[in-house]
Amino acid sequence: MEKSLLETLSPTAVWTYFNQICQIPHTSGHEQNIGQFLLDTAEKLGLEATRNESGNVHIIKPASSGMENRPSVLLQAHMDMVGVKDTEKEFDFQKECVTPLITDDGFVTADGTTLGADNGIGMAIILAILNDASLRHPRIKALFTVSEETNMKGAVALTAEDIDCDTAINIDSEDIGEICIGCAGGSSYNIVYEPDIKAVPDTGFRALEIRMSNGLGGHSGIDIHKKRLNGGGAVLSLISSLRDEGFKVCISDFKAGTVRNSIPSEASAVLCIPEHLIGKSINSLQDMINRLQTKFSETDSNASFEVTRLDTLPTFMLTDEATDDVLKLKALNTKVTEYLDDGVTPLTSCNMGVARLENNRFHFELLARYATTEGKAGIEKKINDIVASGRAKITHYDCYTFWQPDFDSRLLKLASEEYRKLTGLDSVTTVIHAGLECGLFKTLNPKLDVISIGPDIYGAHSTKERVRISSVDTCYRWIQHILESI
Ligand SMILES: [Zn+2]
Known part of the structure; x- marks a missing residue:
């Protein structure tokens, strides 16, 4: 790997802006x-710009002469990045800047931290477009939102006036060549169960620990249908099967997951059991584990x-009784409850990202996703029913809307034609089972014709994050072509 000389890459304007962005710490909530x-x-470009109360920045570039009557375009990216670093690396995301590196195989990555190509490259592409004096384009409004990665605070604060355009490109x-035209909405839940507890008798009882590790984990939306083990769900199922076989184990400790938007790859539980049953229960547990591992041998083999x-x-x-209640609550990890007609793409799902016993309270954090109003109603009813059956309480609820695909979109047609002209390849139209800010734009301006595109970025939100250099060039030229022919 060579130390970064980003400005030597093409297109120069995009990489120069990206290099400048890398030198400014900008994790969520710190976008000042x-x-x-x-x-x-x-200001340097002589363009009108404003920052509103929420922190979102708007920049206006009037249409080139002769392009005033073309549909106006909102170009949008988010300002914040996710700050993740290697465990051993000393790094303060609020003070230090990431070090971009160019790899031999044609990528830009960072040294031991996230790179922030998500969404720094999006910002850099927009600035390069604003800076491009030779481009013929319609009226452009550039919109840079805050805190997309945490709660979409910037997008939530938008008004109809903020997105008074005919079309929008997020x-x-x-994935270069993919045109996303729909996304899932999401509902976050925190659920608390206050169990009755009792002292463990000094004699006649033993304790055992079940630990799962090395699961694949993954994104709570994009990976939810990939038949991976949810650490919390898997260990609770084992406890449940033990009790079904007559081993009256009681939970004494439980830990799984740290964030709602990720599938827990590990979990652990401490159980108490009458002493004379411990040998048999361990044997049964081993059989159950073998069956579970066989079931997931293709999809989560490690x-x-x-x-x-x-x-x-x-x-x-x-x-x-309390142990029974908690085992009822394991049903909150519904994974996928409904698929699209293709039988593969999830329509409705719920990830149990956190399940922990702390200070004598069982605490769950969920992220439910849905692509339709019926899906939302269905999954929310299901969650409410399970919470009631386990005598728990919902202590926090928050939601954002889905983005319903419009397969007849004029912008989609134009973008796919321009992609073919540019690369000779067919684009792929997608609808994703994750949240994008575009869903919120459509609620404010239902007539807005929206697509979401971008370069190839792998391992976003991890220290493996990297962006393919050639795809940035393709993406930039693709957007130029769309703007010229809109
Ligand atoms: Zn992003």
Whole structure:
């Protein structure tokens, strides 16, 4: 790997802006300086720019002469990035800047941190378009939103006036040649169950630990249908099967997952069991684990389980009834409940991202996704029913809307024609089972014709994040061509 000389890459304007963006810390909630950079850049270009209360930045570029009557275009990217670093790396995302590196195989990546190509490349492409004096284009409104990665705060704060355009191109997709025209909505839930607990008797009881590790985990939407083990769901199922076989184990500790938008790849539970049953229960557990691993051998083959007798007894355990309640709540991990007609693309799903026993409270964090109003109603009813059956309480609820695909979109047709002319290849139209800000634009301006595109970005939100250099060039030229012929 060579140290970055991003400006030597093509298109120069895009990579120069991206290099400048890399030098400004800009994780979610800390977009003050990157916003100022966008305002300063607009000023240098002589363009009208504003930053509103939410922190979103708007820049207007009037149409080239003769293009005033063409449909106006909103070009949009988000300002924030996800800050993830290698465990051993010392790095402060609020103070330090990422170091981009050019790899021998044609990518730009970062040294031990996320790169922020998601969505820094989107911002850089838009700035390069605004800077391009030779381009013939309609009226352009550039929109840079804050905090997309956490709660879409910027997009949520938008008004109809902010997106008063005929068409919109969101540059936050991660596969060159794909044109995304729809996305899922999402509902976040925090659920709390306060169990009855009792002291573990000093004699006659033993404790055992079940631990799952090395699961694939993954994105709670994009990967939800890939038949991967959800750590929390898997370990709760094992406990449930044990109780079904008559081993009255009670939960004493439970940990799975840290964030709702990721499938937990590991989990652990401590169980208390009458001493005379411990040997048999471990044997049964081993059989159940073998069956589970066979079932997932094709789709999550590295997931491993360990069952250990513990030397020390915990002080407390859940009562029988409370353990039953928690096991009912495992149904909250519904995974995919409904598919599109193709039988592959998920329509409705729910990921149990967090399930933890802390300070004598069981705490769940869910992310439910849906692509239709009926899907939303269905999954929400299901979650409410399960919560009620397990005598738990919903303590937080938040949602954002889905984006219904329009397969007759004029912009889609134009973008796919221009892609074919540019590359000789056919584009692919997609609808994704994850959230994009475009869903919110459509609610404010239902007539807006929207697509989402972007260069090839792999491993976003991880230290493996990398962007394919050639795809940035293709993406930039693709957008130029769309603007010229719109
Ligand atoms: Zn993004």
